[in-house]
């Protein structure tokens with residue numbers, strides 16, 4: 502049985518990454534800020550996950566709080582990294598492309614200042630998703646697929662599992678500040694998305710798949726009802 506295990510990079514769900522348990526191999530989804538590798542390993546141990554059983558790292562998008570430790574983890578685990586071609590520039594340069602970020606709320610200025618100078622070790626993804634082609638993760642014993650869900654960034658991807666769980670990372674957030682702190686049933690506009698029009702089609706794609714529990718990069722997890730509520734409140738109205 503597949504299951505998603507949340508791993509805290511910062512406490513209280515402020516920054517999350519995830520492990521998907523497979524039948525014979527596991528998949529690590531995102532890697533946190535730079536220097537998160539031992540924090541991740543400690544939590545895997547607490548869940549009795551042998552890190553030697555991890556067979557793949559998926560990077561959901563080109564922001565440092567998600568790919569910050571990718572290069573180090575790839576080296577330590579000796580496994581391939583899957584990512585989408587449209588965020589390749591961020592991965593190979595080790596910095597997020599903030600020129601395309603569009604602010605969603607007044608906290609934006611604070612976050613822009615925070616991320617402007619952040620650097621991570623650059624890496625070259627081993628498996629590059631292209632365009633809108635889905636990628637099956639059945640090779641790792643996981644019944645599910647990775648789909649292209651651009652909008653937050655051009656190369657954002659989401660994981661949809663057959664068991665009704667999904668990882669949609671920064672498509673939405675919950676809580677206060679960056680997300681995560683308190684009020685996790687309160688949906689929140691992330692501080693920025695690149696392209697709300699693209700994000701609208703990506704939400705439609707995600708909602709058209711069966712799903713009941715959605716894991717997020719900041720806050721969460723949320724129910725299908727909350728995903729639809731966010732879509733209706735922040736995305737659909739403006740971009741009919």
Ligand SMILES: [Zn+2]
Pocket residue numbers: 562564653671
């Ligand atoms: Zn992001």
Ligand SMILES: [Zn+2]
Pocket residue numbers: 564566567671718719
């Ligand atoms: Zn994020």
